[in-house]
Amino acid sequence: MYPANDAAVIESIEEGIATSCSLMVPCPWAPQAMKLLSQRPQVSFTKNCSRRGCRARR
Template sequence: MSDMSETSGELLGYPRDARLLIVNCDDFGMYPAINAAVIESIEEGIAASCSLMVPCPAAAPTPGSRRPIWTSTVWPTAAATTSWT
């Protein structure tokens, strides 16, 4: 008996046999330079999402800072151990 349920790729609109690469940027919020690179990667279509390092110094928005669209693109990261707290 074969499983005929849709694959993740099919749910995203791709053929069943398509090979997909989903790029996620890590460490958003660690430093302003990392934030800028992550935002650019998402805006340019290179990355699909990012993880937000909540306890890090650049995690809080600053006046005039650019942020990616806050949808399912940004995932908070629970840092169990960190030198930022």
């Protein structure tokens, strides 16, 4: 949901804790997550689309 979450997901994959992730589109954090994923072609991910969009919860 936030840049720190994106970084934590990538780190967990690189450390072997997780094996893949999911990208919610369109969401405010999606461009940053896509940039991280584009720099790591070995990371498996799925793209989820929503007609309602995404809202960050605080």
